[in-house]
Amino acid sequence: MTTPKRIIKETERLVAEKVPGISAVPHDDNVRYFDVKIDGPSQSPYEGGVFNLELFLPDDYPMTPPKIRFLTKIYHPNIDRLGRICLDVLKSNWSPALQIRTILLSIQALLGAPNPDDPLANDVAQKWKEDEKAAIETARQWTQQHAKA
Amino acid sequence: MKFGHVFKQTLKNEGFPPDWVESAISYSQLKKCINRLTSELSEVGLNPQTLARLIKQVEERNAKEAQENTKHADSPLEYLLNHEDGPEKGGVQKPFQPKLLFHVNEKTGELDSAMLDEETKKKLHMLALESGLTDLRVLEEPDDSKSIESGASSHTVIGHECRRRPGYKTVEVQLTSDSEFFTKLSSELSGLETLQDREEKRMHDKIEELGKQVAKLTDPDRRSNKKLIAVWRQIFQIYVENDIFFGTRETDHGGHDAGMAAQRFQKFANTIAQQGLVDKFKKPECLQALTSFMNINREILQGLKFGEINRTAMTKILKKFDKQTNLNVARSTFPLTITYPSFSSHLAKAVCSELNTSILSHVPQIDDYSCPMCMEIKWRPVKLSCGHVFCIRCLIVMQTNKQHLCPLCRQRSVVDANSDNLDLELADFLKKWFPDEVKAKQKHNELMAGVDQYGEVYKDQCVVM
Ligand SMILES: [Zn+2]
Ligand SMILES: [Zn+2]
Numbered sequence: 203m204t205t206p207k208r209i210i211k212e213t214e215r216l217v218a219e220k221v222p223g224i225s226a227v228p229h230d231d232n233v234r235y236f237d238v239k240i241d242g243p244s245q246s247p248y249e250g251g252v253f254n255l256e257l258f259l260p261d262d263y264p265m266t267p268p269k270i271r272f273l274t275k276i277y278h279p280n281i282d283r284l285g286r287i288c289l290d291v292l293k294s295n296w297s298p299a300l301q302i303r304t305i306l307l308s309i310q311a312l313l314g315a316p317n318p319d320d321p322l323a324n325d326v327a328q329k330w331k332e333d334e335k336a337a338i339e340t341a342r343q344w345t346q347q348h349a350k351a
Numbered sequence: 352m353k354f355g356h357v358f359k360q361t362l363k364n365e366g367f368p369p370d371w372v373e374s375a376i377s378y379s380q381l382k383k384c385i386n387r388l389t390s391e392l393s394e395v396g397l398n399p400q401t402l403a404r405l406i407k408q409v410e411e412r413n414a415k416e417a418q419e420n421t422k423h424a425d426s427p428l429e430y431l432l433n434h435e436d437g438p439e440k441g442g443v444q445k446p447f448q449p450k451l452l453f454h455v456n457e458k459t460g461e462l463d464s465a466m467l468d469e470e471t472k473k474k475l476h477m478l479a480l481e482s483g484l485t486d487l488r489v490l491e492e493p494d495d496s497k498s499i500e501s502g503a504s505s506h507t508v509i510g511h512e513c514r515r516r517p518g519y520k521t522v523e524v525q526l527t528s529d530s531e532f533f534t535k536l537s538s539e540l541s542g543l544e545t546l547q548d549r550e551e552k553r554m555h556d557k558i559e560e561l562g563k564q565v566a567k568l569t570d571p572d573r574r575s576n577k578k579l580i581a582v583w584r585q586i587f588q589i590y591v592e593n594d595i596f597f598g599t600r601e602t603d604h605g606g607h608d609a610g611m612a613a614q615r616f617q618k619f620a621n622t623i624a625q626q627g628l629v630d631k632f633k634k635p636e637c638l639q640a641l642t643s644f645m646n647i648n649r650e651i652l653q654g655l656k657f658g659e660i661n662r663t664a665m666t667k668i669l670k671k672f673d674k675q676t677n678l679n680v681a682r683s684t685f686p687l688t689i690t691y692p693s694f695s696s697h698l699a700k701a702v703c704s705e706l707n708t709s710i711l712s713h714v715p716q717i718d719d720y721s722c723p724m725c726m727e728i729k730w731r732p733v734k735l736s737c738g739h740v741f742c743i744r745c746l747i748v749m750q751t752n753k754q755h756l757c758p759l760c761r762q763r764s765v766v767d768a769n770s771d772n773l774d775l776e777l778a779d780f781l782k783k784w785f786p787d788e789v790k791a792k793q794k795h796n797e798l799m800a801g802v803d804q805y806g807e808v809y810k811d812q813c814v815v816m
Contacts, residue, residue, distance in 0.1 A: 206725065207725060207726050208726040218600075219600045222602070262752075264725075265754065297758040297761065298723075299724060299758035300758075
């Protein structure tokens with residue numbers, strides 16, 4: 203099966219025009235499967251951490267959004283224990299004009315601005331709302347423990 | 352090697368046009384000015400060390416005043432590059448009149464500086480006396496007519512000044528070589544500016560001419576051009592991708608220096624040669640147009656190089672000025688009128704944007720006509736009611752999936768799109784400029800429609816065929 207032009211173009215651009223703090227490299231044997239690394243944004247509890255994610259482009263991409271999840275453990279109100287991400291553009295607000303790079307940027311932004319009012323990881327969101335300071339401290343500890351490069 | 356020498360050699364060997372070389376900063380003459388100024392200053396006992404000491408004292412005082420937020424204005428000397436009194440009339444800039452001001456206590460006749468050595472003070476007193484300031488102790492209104500200048504020696508002039516300070520009189524040392532230096536430098540800089548304007552106009556005409564030529568050579572209505580349009584397109588695409596003079600990427604934006612631009616231009620030239628694109632031009636008109644295109648780029652490169660070396664020359668000469676006189680022009684009193692005209696970058700910017708509008712735009716690039724969803728050519732183009740255009744294939748898939756919103760603006764424009772939405776004008780345009788791409792996409796669309804109807808088997812069979 204030939205690779206759709208769209209995937210070729212996106213991959214080329216990801217290599218040619220790197221986004222600061224983000225990398226996405228396709229597997230040699232599967233152009234639809236990417237190893238993703240996102241640096242924790244500065245001035246967030248994730249600063250200094252490097253987070254691994256996996257990204258997969260389904261057959262009907264871009265009509266359906268890429269499937270993406272965190273592989274590195276992370277303490278965040280919108281990311282659950284399995285690494286699944288609660289982000290509207292990955293679900294109901296997906297548009298076929300969005301791209302891998304825009305999605306990764308949104309995820310990077312989500313790390314910088316956790317939103318406990320729209321939770322996926324219920325217990326984390328609960329803690330976040332009850333005692334934000336302590337939750338941020340936990341997030342920082344997890345980053346040190348699990349996301350050190 | 353000394354910079355003066357390097358500068359001279361560069362001007363001689365880089366193949367700059369003679370009128371450019373003539374307009375270049377006359378580094379060695381300015382250097383001589385500095386030497387004359389140094390001897391002028393030391394004649395009044397102001398060797399660089401003394402001046403450095405004095406200026407340091409002034410700076411310390413200023414810092415202290417700033418800290419204490421008080422204004423005593425009692426520094427022993429001031430270095431002025433211009434008259435500050437009186438607004439400029441009619442926008443005409445006054446010539447530089449650099450001078451040193453020393454403040455003399457009216458009661459004691461003492462120069463207000465303990466840092467000056469006795470000999471320097473004596474010399475300054477002598478000069479003050481010589482030029483008519485006979486009694487330093489007398490309180491009198493300063494004379495604005497400045498008749499004293501007539502009795503001046505060839506290189507230094509002492510006179511009254513109208514900058515008043517209660518209790519003090521001011522001794523003014525006008526620096527002839529100093530003003531010569533700045534007058535020369537600023538007139539050379541404005542000369543460079545004129546040259547830049549002239550060059551811009553000349554390049555403009557050249558580009559316009561070439562633009563007409565390229566338009567003719569890539570006119571898709573002419574049969575003989577058919578095969579060559581693709582070649583021009585590839586050349587221009589490689590040109591744009593190489594970002595020769597300006598970076599257009601997130602990690603590299605802004606102007607490039609001459610070295611970087613030259614390197615990128617070389618890469619562009621190598622690439623089009625390697626891909627055999629130049630060889631495809633058999634017609635002499637095409638080769639000629641390409642040569643002219645390359646030459647325009649070389650001229651921009653030359654302009655960059657010329658601008659850079661002149662900028663360096665200016666920075667160096669101002670540094671030298673400071674080092675030998677300790678007057679610190681480059682650091683603090685650097686006058687606004689001596690800003691280097693952005694010869695190189697300005698020219699490159701103006702010329703490049705013209706290249707874009709008058710030449711590159713004659714040959715449309717496929718990326719500007721690709722569908723935001725499949726990133727293939729927008730064939731056949733369907734214009735939704737919201738104004739956004741996609742290829743018909745992607746919209747059929749969206750409608751089948753019951754995805755009703757426009758991917759770009761999220762209006763409900765996908766759901767009611769039908770054959771009336773075909774953009775016939777754009778279709779004609781695409782067929783004309785991108786016949787090969789249209790053909791390939793058409794085939795692909797038909798194949799995918801077959802898959803819709805008969806399933807994946809259809810596709811596999813077709814691929815085998
Ligand atoms: Zn499409
Ligand atoms: Zn729209």
